[in-house]
Amino acid sequence: TDIGASLLIESIKEFNTIKTHRNLIYKTYIKNIHQNKNLRCLANKDKKSDPVMWLFTIISPFKDLIQKKLRIKNIETNQVHFRNDMYSIFKKFTKNKKFKNMDKLQDDYLVLPMHTKMTIGDAKRVSREINNILSKVNF
Numbered sequence: 001t002d003i004g005a006s007l008l009i010e011s012i013k014e015f016n017t018i019k020t021h022r023n024l025i026y027k028t029y030i031k032n033i034h035q036n037k038n039l040r041c042l043a044n045k046d047k048k049s050d051p052v053m054w055l056f057t058i059i060s061p062f063k064d065l066i067q068k069k070l071r072i073k074n075i076e077t078n079q080v081h082f083r084n085d086m087y088s089i090f091k092k093f094t095k096n097k098k099f100k101n102m103d104k105l106q107d108d109y110l111v112l113p114m115h116t117k118m119t120i121g122d123a124k125r126v127s128r129e130i131n132n133i134l135s136k137v138n139f
Helices: 004-013 015-033 063-073 089-095 098-110 119-135
Strands: 055-057 109-112
Touching: 004 015, 015 055, 015 119, 055 063, 063 109, 063 119, 098 109
Parallel strands: none
Antiparallel strands: 055 109
């Protein structure tokens, strides 16, 4: 529609600013939590690409603890893009099949906040909180 086209044209004007900002948040997370042994960061390792980072995903066996503790600090996290085999339309293809690797990933992944209203300071705070939470985990 004309309205959609108008919104797109205006959004394109801000594209480079948004891309730069999101990528700085991404780099802040990588720098501040990448070394934590209790989680893995899904990272872009393709040096030839120039993506707009729009999600920052961590994998941790302590996902539920991290999410709960961050929520107490008013930091929202979530899970997105649920697996297709969970939807009824695919039941006939997945009946009596086990997907243990997918189950494990779904149980352990968490998406951290990463939006245009976030500051680099916010990303540092989220990183600090995660590191603090995981520093208190007993094995």
